[in-house]
Amino acid sequence: MEKWENNKAWFLVLPVFIIVAFSAIIPLMTVVNYSLQDIWGPGQQVFVGIEWFEEMLANERLQDALWRQFLFSGLVLLIEIPLGILIALAMPKRGWGVSASLVTLAVPLLIPWNVIGTIWIIFTRPDIGLFGVTINSLGIAFDHTARPLDAWITTMLMEVWHWTPLVVLLAYAGLRAIPEAYYQAARIDGASVWATFRYIQLPKMRGVLTIAVLLRWMDSFLIYAEPFALTGGGPGNATTFLSIYLVKIATGQFDLGPAAAFSLIYFLIILLFSFIFYQALLNVGKGDK
Amino acid sequence: MGLSLKHIDRIVGGERHLKDINLNFESGSRNVLLGRTLAGKTSILRILAGLDRPTHGRITIDGKDVTGVSVRKRSIAMVYQQFINYPSLTVYNNIASPLNVSGMDDAEIDRRVRETARMLHIEPLLDRLPAELSGGQQQRTAIARALIKDTQLLLLDEPLVNLDYKLREELRVELQEIFQQREAIVVYTTTEPTEALMLGGNIVVIDEGCVLQTGPTPKVYRHPETSKVAEIFSDPPINYLRGSAEDRHARLEENIKIPLTGHLEGLPNGKYLFGLRSNHLFLSRTKEDDTEFKSTVELAEINGSETFVHIRHNGTSLVVQENGIHTRKIGSEISIFMNPCHLFVFDETGSRVASPVEDAHNHR
Structure with a gap:
């Protein structure tokens, strides 16, 4: 047949x-x-079978890098998603302001990633950088090359500055797609600004926000170029994220076996969490009371 | 309660959307705003709702000026062309949403939600989300949301336009019954003459931001004041034939000669525009005094259980509405019959000079 x-x-x-x-x-x-x-x-x-996997999973430095990575990506999502939505809500809806703000927002996205690291090195230098000098002259000691917390703050600021625009653009596109009639209906119902956001804008943005969360999750979990240029993983191991540690093993020590095992674990973690986020966002907020 | 619009103008960005609108609506009345796309129907609804402020003019309710009163403080409900429901709320909560703000107790809300849902035949769907419903069910939910609150004003902006034919027919009939039980002023916009006729009540014919004619729907249909009203209030569009009257006879399109009898008697000599609805052009003789003329078939279009035969006569395109489904050979010559008793007559400026008398012929 x-x-x-x-x-x-x-x-x-x-x-x-x-x-x-x-x-x-x-x-x-x-x-x-x-x-x-x-x-x-x-x-x-x-x-050698699964020997490298066992070794890597037991590696304390890797575990530290992993927790550091989870903390970093978690903070990224917690800051960038709400901030992105807020900025999108505040953006102008018509007139020349639309293109002006869109272009301004897109600027960080157009800069090569390692250049971003370099920009922020100069920006935060305590001796000549605008940010570093300003903050030091306020009497606050700040040096991202010496103090772990400062290194974290700088890395977070850089990441938020670099990638929040992407979330804004996605959220803005989602907001613009909501027909005007929804807002009218909400006004007629006497819905507050919060209720309008909660019951119209947020559910209508679900699709784009799902994409924003997945993209920011994957991207921040894979982050390499910017912190590598900015801190090189230091001071100490304070900003040694997973990919920085991985590159150290693979090309620094040329331990191809362990690095390969590590890469696969890394890959599976991203896959697993992306799946969890996707499933959760697919079902969140359905049938609210 | 009476709601009036007085000398309403609305100008947006230098463009005039509405020009000197004067309208009165009574409680319990059903009002149809008929006009083509962009005629200004939605602009009027938005002003009635208080969503937009008129550039000039006033809105009064029982003589009290409410022009600047915000939409939240007015008692209105609105149904849109798009199916507008809260996406994350179930049908039940969607229908209940206008009441939740009012602080009514839960038992009463529950009773009303179920009653309204029953009326619109969506009771089994109360636990679903809007995205899980068909278009017709989504619009039923939106209508239920509008009906649950006893508002003074119920506005419907082409609510059936996005539904398929069958659902539209079904809802049209149900809506008529629902409107009849309402105390509210119902204002319904449509582009379709057939829908306007089915809903009855009063009609407001709008074109390019101006009110052309108002009155009871059947009366406006039978006696359009201008050729423009007749054009808007006919589907398929009314046929116009140029012609002139000379001594008890009229000559249409040069070679159709008709006697000036009945309502046409005494028509002064001169040039006129003669209007004839497509259902009053026939493909066979229906009456002794019918006038016959030959024409060429341009197209035969089947619409439901009717056939619209497009013909060309001396350079003028006409449409003949024929019952049943027929195919016609394009380019063939056919005989067309018409009776002078169905003719509308407009003068050269488009004002009505004569319209058919209301008798048995008109109730086809």
């Missing part, structure tokens, strides 16, 4: 399959391969 003609569709899928194979499947499987072997040099390797 199954005719050859019926299977022609496979040929149509083939190009996509080949592209995905080279762009994702083969590199990923190479990493899987590395993670199961101990490699000394070209052609010198031995199969």
